[in-house]
Amino acid sequence: MNADSGSVLDVDGVTVRFGGLTALDGVSFGVAPRQVLGLIGPNGAGKTTLLNVLCGFIRPNEGRVRFAGRELTRLPPHRLAGLGVARTLQGVGLFAGLTAVENVMVGANCRASAGFWPALAGLPRSGRDERRLRAEALEALRQTGAAAAADRKPGELPYGVRKRVALARALAARPRLLLLDEPASGLADDELAGLADLVTQIAAQAALVVVEHHMDWMMSVCDSLVVLDFGKVIASGSPKDVQADPAVTAAYLGADGEAAETGTGDGAAQNATGERAAVNGAGDGARDNDE
Amino acid sequence: MLEFLQFTLSGISFGAVYAAVALSLVLIWRGTRILNFAQGAMAMFTTYIALEVIRGTGSYWAGFAVALAAGLVFGALAEVTVIRPVEGKPPLNAVIVTIGLLVLVEGLAGIIYGGQYRSFPAAFTVTGLRAGRSPLGISWFDVFTVLAVLAAAAALAAGFRYTTAGLRLRATAFDARIARLLGVRVGRVLTLGWALAGLLGALAGLLISPSTFLYPNSMDSIFVFGFTAAVIGGLDSPAGAVAGGLILGVLLSYAGGYLGSELTPLAGLVILALVLTFRPDGLFAGVRLRRV
Numbered sequence: 001m002n003a004d005s006g007s008v009l010d011v012d013g014v015t016v017r018f019g020g021l022t023a024l025d026g027v028s029f030g031v032a033p034r035q036v037l038g039l040i041g042p043n044g045a046g047k048t049t050l051l052n053v054l055c056g057f058i059r060p061n062e063g064r065v066r067f068a069g070r071e072l073t074r075l076p077p078h079r080l081a082g083l084g085v086a087r088t089l090q091g092v093g094l095f096a097g098l099t100a101v102e103n104v105m106v107g108a109n110c111r112a113s114a115g116f117w118p119a120l121a122g123l124p125r126s127g128r129d130e131r132r133l134r135a136e137a138l139e140a141l142r143q144t145g146a147a148a149a150a151d152r153k154p155g156e157l158p159y160g161v162r163k164r165v166a167l168a169r170a171l172a173a174r175p176r177l178l179l180l181d182e183p184a185s186g187l188a189d190d191e192l193a194g195l196a197d198l199v200t201q202i203a204a205q206a207a208l209v210v211v212e213h214h215m216d217w218m219m220s221v222c223d224s225l226v227v228l229d230f231g232k233v234i235a236s237g238s239p240k241d242v243q244a245d246p247a248v249t250a251a252y253l254g255a256d257g258e259a260a261e262t263g264t265g266d267g268a269a270q271n272a273t274g275e276r277a278a279v280n281g282a283g284d285g286a287r288d289n290d291e
Numbered sequence: 292m293l294e295f296l297q298f299t300l301s302g303i304s305f306g307a308v309y310a311a312v313a314l315s316l317v318l319i320w321r322g323t324r325i326l327n328f329a330q331g332a333m334a335m336f337t338t339y340i341a342l343e344v345i346r347g348t349g350s351y352w353a354g355f356a357v358a359l360a361a362g363l364v365f366g367a368l369a370e371v372t373v374i375r376p377v378e379g380k381p382p383l384n385a386v387i388v389t390i391g392l393l394v395l396v397e398g399l400a401g402i403i404y405g406g407q408y409r410s411f412p413a414a415f416t417v418t419g420l421r422a423g424r425s426p427l428g429i430s431w432f433d434v435f436t437v438l439a440v441l442a443a444a445a446a447l448a449a450g451f452r453y454t455t456a457g458l459r460l461r462a463t464a465f466d467a468r469i470a471r472l473l474g475v476r477v478g479r480v481l482t483l484g485w486a487l488a489g490l491l492g493a494l495a496g497l498l499i500s501p502s503t504f505l506y507p508n509s510m511d512s513i514f515v516f517g518f519t520a521a522v523i524g525g526l527d528s529p530a531g532a533v534a535g536g537l538i539l540g541v542l543l544s545y546a547g548g549y550l551g552s553e554l555t556p557l558a559g560l561v562i563l564a565l566v567l568t569f570r571p572d573g574l575f576a577g578v579r580l581r582r583v
Contacts, residue, residue: 055472081474089472095465098458106462106473109455129455173474 008033008207009054009177014063016049016231023049025231026063031177036199036208038222038239040215042252045228047211048090051179054209055087056080067177084206086170087179092162094154100165101150104137105130107169140168144198160191167198177207184214196221219243227251297428298548299541304433306540307440308499312517313524313532314444315491320526321464322484323378325385329369329392331514333489334496336396337361338505339404341497342411351414358493366489370482378481400507411500436498443494444533447487451529460484512556516543519563525573534575 007030016024024046031037039047052058054065056077065072072080086107094103141147146164149157154165163183170178183199184192192214199221202208212218218225218239225242227235229251235242242248312330319327341358345351373392377384415431451457462470463480471477495517496510503509520539524531539562546558566574 057468057472077471078474078476081472087472089469093466093469095462095469097465098461102458102461105455105458106470106475109459109473109475130453130458133455133458169473 006030006032008068009209010064010066011050011054012064012066014050014053014060014065016046016053016058016060023231024053024060027228027231027233028063029226029233029236031207031209033176033207034203034205035223036203036210036221038218038225039209039211039228040213040218040225040242041228041234045251046231047228048181049231050228051087051181051209051211054177054179055085081173084174084176085179086173086175086177088163088166088170088181088183090181090185092154092159092166094162094166094169096154099151099153100146100157100168101134101137101141103154103165104140104169104172105133108133108136108140108172137168137172140172141165143171143201144168145194159186160188163187171202175206177209178202180208180210180212182212183210184212184217192217293425294548297426298544300427300429301433302541302544303537304429304436304540305499305502305544306520306537307437308495308513308536309516309520309539310533310536311440311443311491311495311498312513313520313536314447314529315488315495316518316521317524317526317529317532318447318484318488318491320521322460322481323370323374323385324382325374325378325389326518327369327485327488328386328389328514329396330488330492331510331517332393332396332400333362333365333369334492334513335505335507335510336400337365337489337493338411338496338500338509339400342409342505345412351412355414355497358497359490362489362491362493362496363486364489366492367482367486369489370485374481374485375478397507404507406507408504408506411505413501417501432501439494439498440533440536443491444529447491447529456480456483515556515563516559519559519566522563523566523574525575528573528575531573531575535573538574 009031011030012028014024014027015022027046027050029037039050041047049058053060054072056072056075056079059073063073067080067083067085070083072083072085075083094100095106098106138147138150141150141164144164144167146161146168149161149165154162157165163186167180167183170180180199184195187195196217199208199210210218210222222239224237225235225239226233227242227245227248234247234251235245237245312334315330316327319325319330337358340361341354343354344357345354348354369392373388374385377388413430413432415435417430417432420427420429420431420434451461459470459475459480460483462473463475463477467477470480495513499513500509503513516539517536520536521532522535523538524533524535539559542562543555543558547555550558
């Protein structure tokens with residue numbers, strides 16, 4: 001699935017090496033506007049590394065990332081925010097000493113006008129900006145259903161609410177590309193449906209790239225999936241196709257597993273169950289490697 | 292009893308100056324995790340500039356304003372030129388750079404203005420105030436000192452709380468990497484923090500120099516006391532810095548008044564050692580949220 005003209009995001013041959021370890025190896029795919037693309041793969045496959053490349057934290061050794069026709073790979077992270085790329089972090093990553101609404105306001109700040117000298121010379125203007133940002137932040141919090149938590153600090157909030165605040169912070173930037181790193185992890189079952197609705201709602205205005213281990217949820221939310229294993233794309237396509245792909249099963253269960261064979265015959269359902277178990281196992285391990 | 296009141300009031304006046312220095316150190320510490328050893332020296336230099344302007348124009352307030360502006364500019368310049376390269380490097384690099392800056396600025400002051408003690412004017416009369424017939428041990432200038440520092444601290448707190456620049460400063464202090472991800476231009480935020488710190492330092496220099504005289508090392512002991520005040524307040528808390536300054540000022544005033552003024556510096560070091568030993572996170576550190 002190479003870069004094509006219909007994509008808002010083109011990832012082309014991205015390779016990242018950490019010393020001797022190749023974390024990403026010639027990864028290419030494209031994301032269309034208003035598409036939800038899921039990124040899956042076993043623990044350590046390079047999913048978070050890929051998100052780090054997309055948001056500018058890591059510069060790839062080779063390859064290019066183009067967003068809306070502009071090359072992102074050479075820009076510093078703060079410029080990407082201005083161009084409309086936002087992301088959430090694995091875990092939560094909120095500012096501990098700021099209230100929820102202030103956290104979200106920082107997310108909206110890339111569109112605030114007051115810079116260094118205006119901030120010094122024109123404090124009133126900076127104050128007006130502050131009120132506008134606050135209104136926008138409250139709106140974003142309402143959208144994710146966390147408005148009641150606006151004046152609380154992250155440490156006082158339950159995990160699920162903190163995730164909603166983090167999502168609101170990313171949304172407040174009005175992104176055209178939203179990168180979600182494990183948005184469903186740690187959420188209760190009844191919260192997952194709400195999150196899926198929210199993702200669909202966001203997809204009306206933006207393209208999304210989602211990394212998540214919760215396979216059922218990904219199948220229901222994503223328009224297409226890209227499967228990474230040891231830094232390489234081993235499969236991509238619609239959730240159905242990917243689910244049926246023997247290479248995917250092999251990656252999750254081990255290359256020499258018999259599950260790869262049984263996947264073709266009578267055992268399609270059985271295959272799916274086996275995969276889910278393995279995926280959940282990988283999800284538990286992933287909680288250790290926080291940002 | 293009157294003596295106690297006098298020591299307390301003059302302690303608050305000196306403490307306000309330590310609070311201003313402490314606040315400037317905390318501003319820099321929160322943004323960059325650097326302790327600026329040159330903070331006092333920079334304040335000494337801006338006070339010399341004030342003295343020149345006062346002599347040239349005859350107006351105290353012209354000198355006052357120019358010194359504050361110079362503090363702002365020096366702070367920003369220091370961050371952009373010598374601090375930027377050591378940000379995010381091992382802490383020792385920044386220690387050496389700011390100590391180097393201290394030596395440079397004090398050396399420059401010696402070359403330009405000479406080493407002799409100069410008297411520096413006060414904004415208001417320094418004759419002692421009286422309640423009825425009893426002297427209070429403070430003057431109108433001391434009242435001005437306390438009010439000026441409290442006003443600066445309040446303005447800073449309001450700026451932090453009610454402006455987008457303040458929001459960016461706070462966000463960067465908590466996590467620069469995430470702030471950058473959200474589109475905050477962290478470099479500019481740090482420059483702003485250093486500029487504001489330079490302004491507070493300049494204010495401290497203007498307020499203390501009428502009582503200490505002005506010479507190239509005149510702010511050294513004020514810097515040490517300001518640092519002690521910042522440590523008492525926990526280094527991370529602007530409110531703690533102000534409280535720490537006032538507490539230290541009063542304690543040192545008691546030490547100087549009851550035990551002898553030659554013991555004041557020693558008392559300062561004893562307090563610093565005690566706080567670092569028993570409450571290294573500051574007197575006001577409560578239950579901290581665990582960092583994850």
